[in-house]
Amino acid sequence: MDSVAHSRRWHLWRKVGYPFWFSPQFSGVELTEIAHEMEKYLSREVKNIPPMKVNMLFQYKRPQYITMSTGAEWHLWNRKYFRYDLYAQQHALLSHIEKKFGNDAVVLYAAPSVLDVSELVKLKRVGSIIDSTNFRRACELDGHHRNTYIRAGTYSQACSEPERIDNFSLIEMIETVEPSQLRDNDELIVNFAKKIDSAMSEVKGLGCFKTAFEDRMNEFRDYELEQFDIIYAMLTMAVFREITGCQWLIPFDGRKSA
Incomplete structure (x- = not known):
């Protein structure tokens, strides 16, 4: 919050309605608008890092x-x-x-x-x-x-x-380890998250794990965030980690550390 409050980027302040005489104070921004900007940013950044392996x-x-x-x-x-x-x-x-x-x-x-x-x-x-x-x-x-x-x-x-x-x-x-097929970084992330989503519904007897996962994911679906592939994949894995306690790592190809 401190970083945001001290930001000198005029575009950010215009987003929240400053200077206030031009618009209502802190009118806010549509979540889908933020997601759209983040999707563009993440799509660019994912392509700028070394190839992900598995x-x-x-x-x-x-x-x-x-x-x-x-x-x-x-x-x-x-x-x-x-x-x-x-x-x-x-x-x-x-x-x-x-x-x-x-x-x-x-x-x-x-x-x-x-x-x-x-x-x-x-x-x-x-x-x-x-x-x-x-x-x-x-x-x-x-x-x-x-x-x-x-x-x-x-x-x-x-x-x-x-x-x-x-x-x-x-x-x-x-x-x-040799993956079944080579994929671009964004494909690897999105496909993995989709399979994790389906796995949560396929496994029998998960009880509260499955219920909690679906409840959290439905919140994002209500905001129509499924249209943003990378954002939705990241949210899926964040909820999976939150519910199960599993840590998700992706080592870069040719490197020993994730």
């Missing part, structure tokens, strides 16, 4: 650190270990998305191998979070309700029926 969804998990032999999975490790639970509705959605997209999306659970937030902050400062995180593709955990591991970079043991799941390198996976 859509990625991260479901972050905060693990428990089990230090006693009374832990339900202690017999799998016979030492201290980390574990996190899967939630049925959330997992059904993530697994469905991964299967629906194939090589056009990477859907992962990400759980750090740290004991507290201060340790996580230190890893962030030195750029080592990826190396200190346990990553699991959603489909690898189908049929399970919990995942366990002793540290990042090693295999996991998923439960209830124990299953060893080998480790993989996130960076190598990003570098080697």
Whole structure:
């Protein structure tokens, strides 16, 4: 708000009705007019960045650190270990998305191998979070309700029926994944958002997830924002993130960071 209030751009002030003797005070601007301007801006900016490679969804998990032999999975490790639970509705959605997209999306659970937030902050400062995180593709955990591991970079043991799941390198996976077809940046974003929208209606048993998503998206439809492809795609992914807690990242082709 401070930036707006101190703006010297006359065009912006005219939009809100200043100077006020020419028009009613703060008459406002139609949302569709703003969306039209933003669509033009985003369309231009999306073309000015390096080619995007693949859509990625991260479901972050905060693990428990089990230090006693009374832990339900202690017999799998016979030492201290980390574990996190899967939630049925959330997992059904993530697994469905991964299967629906194939090589056009990477859907992962990400759980750090740290004991507290201060340790996580230190890893962030030195750029080592990826190396200190346990990553699991959603489909690898189908049929399970919990995942366990002793540290990042090693295999996991998923439960209830124990299953060893080998480790993989996130960076190598990003570098080697080949989407089904190459698309321009704007196409990649818009098509992904449309499929996410359809996935939310296809998965059974989502309950409040589906209801909340539809309610929020209907608000944007009421304002006729569907006519703006990139804006509507961004709104779709923002609502998806808000409802599910998933983080959406797109690494650039040829780069290791998103």
